[in-house]
Amino acid sequence: MQFRLLAVCLLLFLVSCNSTQTLEPIKVDIPRIRESKLIKKYQANSFEDSGIKTVKIDAKMSYKIGDSSHKLGLKFRIAKGEKIWMSADFLGIPVVKMLIEKDSVHYYNKFDKTYFEGSFEFIKELIGVNVNYGVLEKLFMGDMILNIASKKYNVDIHDNAYFFYDTKNEGYYIEGALYPFTFKTKSQVIEQVLSLNKFAAYYKTHQMVNEFLFPKVVELQANNKGKITVISMIYKDVTFDETLSFPYRIPKDCDKEIQLKSKKETKVDE
Template sequence: MSKYTALIAVLFMSTLFSCRSTKTLTSAEANYNLSTKQVIRENSRQAAKFRTLDSKVKLSYDADGRSQSYSISLRIEKDQKIWMSSAFSVVKAMITPDGVSYYNKLDKTYFEGDFSYLSELLGIPLDFTKAQNLILGELLYPVKTQGFTSEVLDNNYVVQPKNQNELFELFFLIDPAMFKVNSQQMAQASLRRLLQIDYQKYQEVQKQIIPETIRILAVEGNQEAIIELDFKNTSLNESLRFPFKIPSGYQKIEL
């Protein structure tokens, strides 16, 4: 298994929500008079609020010269667990604050571990909260107003640290209409590494603003992986089960 195939496998395990009736949101012109504090505060107010989520997700990826698509069932218990299952439950995955697990019925293998491997692949320290924020369109890193600055560029509020780290640069693009994240970009120029998460479409669901289409680009050197997620036929705040048990006799793999 190559590192980017593994990256896809783990990203496959970490994905959003909506409800029965939805509407796509429109755009607006950015207000040049808003301060950084106001932009960050409005973004914080739009954080998704729910207990549970149930959704069907179309996941497409292009990596290592191969393109594939999957239909996935997704369930989330907010701040507790992210559960995913492929068609016929061939692959099941569970992410909790304690770590990452998945098993594959086709080759009878499983993985259990912490977030260290995924953090190494993405080039950023990753934990459950960041994984959940990634798929909900929330900022991966906490933004403190005194340490950040903003400007309007191409009708987006571009929020970034006042003093970028020489080894690790952050950029957040905030939509002027919804104040949700349009893009999160993390770059390590010295390692030729980039992670870019674009929220290409949002929708309003039960008065919550949530992503509808996400595109993830992970680059290291001359290798890249592209993951696209489309969320449909979903529900919110229902009573859900999260069945997950690694079958006996499966072989543990090391990533």
């Protein structure tokens, strides 16, 4: 009897697993609203248009590059429109730091004793597309990199979301999607037209912080010349408008300067 019960439970488990793999996404009845109203609802819920000045985040990060994968603790400090500070730690010990300012990037890695001081070309080396400070801040904070208020973009409804498309940005295809009802960013894609390079961000869940709906689970995917990188982040503890410091000093043992290989290309602007 126990064996038969176990067999039935196992069968139900297998059926449920197979069913999960083949189920279609639940279709949501998305209301069709005027584009101007949609833009206003997005702006009312965006980080850029909020009164928030600083953000402090304690996060967990896992990343996979090819067959290599790692898990790290991650801390963010952001002064809106000014700087982004990131510190990754292994077993509580800081090992990688990056300071991104409006016109410069600073980075060091204790693992391989490397450092970088220079331009946003360094970010392009990492993700395969050329971006500026504003684009990076929006990606991390869950805002659309497309300036949808300019009304220069095509709008469509599918896959349970409002989609905006920009096919006129020289050298790039850019796409962004909004969740219905919350009007928060669901996903965005930057794709270099003449290469395999592609960068995408997916905002899987959100959390309420001081009455503001903020990202909680974020996944970043990059295809840089065929090399696939996937970064998953969980924003666990988020606080707004604290007085923040942005400590950054290259350790003495990080003495290998990173040399860039990429050539200058058209930037993706907001």
